[in-house]
Amino acid sequence: MTRHEIQILRAVGMVQGAVAAKAGVSVRSVRRIEGEAAVSDSDTTALVRARGVGRPSIAAASTATITRWLEEDRTLPSGEIVRRLQQEHGYCGGKSALYELIRRLRPVPVAPLVRFEGVPGEFSQHDFGVVSVRFTTGAVERVRFFASRLKWSRFAHVTVVPDEREEALVRGLLHALEAFGGVPLVTVWDNPKTVVLARKGELIVWNPIFGQVALDYRFAPELCWPRAGQQKGAVENLVGWVKKSFFTCRRFHDRADLEQQLTDWLHTVNTARPSRATGIIPAVRLGEERARLRSLPIPARAYALKTAVVVTARARVSHAGREYSMPPATIGQAATLHLYAEHVEILTKTGERVRHPRTAARASLLPEHRAAMLDTVRGGRARLYFQRQSLWELGPAAEAWLTELVHRRPAQWRHDVEECFTLLQDYGPVPVLRALAWGVDHGAIGAEYVRTQLARTMAAGA
Numbered sequence: 001m002t003r004h005e006i007q008i009l010r011a012v013g014m015v016q017g018a019v020a021a022k023a024g025v026s027v028r029s030v031r032r033i034e035g036e037a038a039v040s041d042s043d044t045t046a047l048v049r050a051r052g053v054g055r056p057s058i059a060a061a062s063t064a065t066i067t068r069w070l071e072e073d074r075t076l077p078s079g080e081i082v083r084r085l086q087q088e089h090g091y092c093g094g095k096s097a098l099y100e101l102i103r104r105l106r107p108v109p110v111a112p113l114v115r116f117e118g119v120p121g122e123f124s125q126h127d128f129g130v131v132s133v134r135f136t137t138g139a140v141e142r143v144r145f146f147a148s149r150l151k152w153s154r155f156a157h158v159t160v161v162p163d164e165r166e167e168a169l170v171r172g173l174l175h176a177l178e179a180f181g182g183v184p185l186v187t188v189w190d191n192p193k194t195v196v197l198a199r200k201g202e203l204i205v206w207n208p209i210f211g212q213v214a215l216d217y218r219f220a221p222e223l224c225w226p227r228a229g230q231q232k233g234a235v236e237n238l239v240g241w242v243k244k245s246f247f248t249c250r251r252f253h254d255r256a257d258l259e260q261q262l263t264d265w266l267h268t269v270n271t272a273r274p275s276r277a278t279g280i281i282p283a284v285r286l287g288e289e290r291a292r293l294r295s296l297p298i299p300a301r302a303y304a305l306k307t308a309v310v311v312t313a314r315a316r317v318s319h320a321g322r323e324y325s326m327p328p329a330t331i332g333q334a335a336t337l338h339l340y341a342e343h344v345e346i347l348t349k350t351g352e353r354v355r356h357p358r359t360a361a362r363a364s365l366l367p368e369h370r371a372a373m374l375d376t377v378r379g380g381r382a383r384l385y386f387q388r389q390s391l392w393e394l395g396p397a398a399e400a401w402l403t404e405l406v407h408r409r410p411a412q413w414r415h416d417v418e419e420c421f422t423l424l425q426d427y428g429p430v431p432v433l434r435a436l437a438w439g440v441d442h443g444a445i446g447a448e449y450v451r452t453q454l455a456r457t458m459a460a461g462a
Contacts, residue, residue, distance in 0.1 A: 121292025146172030182293025
């Protein structure tokens, strides 16, 4: 544009010195430019390339040769091209310039854009998302969520999840299917380990837990292919839409407020606001799409994730960092752990079925199993240490109480442990743990204090 300005100003008769001062160039440049052809293209880059501004590249001399080779074989490796030029054509310039030239000359195949759409009841999209949320109290929390959407109707469902493991994925998926009102033919995923363990070309190793869900609910899982923008972009766009439309533009007082606002927001976007993609309210199109969805064979709350386990020598079954007690007679047996939303059932090969509640504690030990184990343990010392270990496993407060007990009553703690074990069997773990914590806080270490505190608590509760 500076060249164009100079030519215009000289054309109207402005002297060269004035033009040079106005354009910020030398008088010599003004003389040269006014003698050139009129500027007709505003593409500065093309002009510089055509005029050959700057020192010519040594690699540029090989342009015709490289072009011919790439026309013969578009996939010819860049390293092979460099080798041929050096050994067969005597190229002695730098490799960086040559690699850049090869990159510009190599033809890039352009695949046609295919939109990832579906017919009613065909596709649903699912993915995890994570976002940092700052509450009005100043606290910051990383919130993980599981987002789902029916492709045709654009009906969406989002749940806040504790992590991105198999159970969170399955529970989130099943709750979404219930919200949809049925199961589509195909569920589309990115490539998380909770869905696919390995992928080598057409060979896919599915996560066995997820694979069982696909079999039980009769849907076909489909993975986004790497670099397939029409698929992968659509799935990732779902997470981005949830973040921008809800998490990052709203203010939340605390986690409970966030979850309530999420429920209200989903109601709005699904039933009151037309989708930008279709121009129709998703709930309206969902009414048509449900005719093509298949009913859920198992309600979400009744579905169990199944895991193969073995009963250990301590009559325990371990799963996801937690232990569940079993009858001593089942030690060494193979079993199947059925993980429900609110409880756990363990079924042995011999038909023994044990039910445990879902708790946040590290272990769920049923009193009948403790009693059976105590009867099975041989020797007074072994029985005593089994009782002490049962108390120890209640939690940190129990550990602190036992530590104080052993050091305060080194010759008498055995009687206190036996009595507290009896209280544990009678009252259960939660009241006993609270009584032990009270004893630690008040320096009241001994079975008599635990018994008194339990009686006081029971009386207050009554």
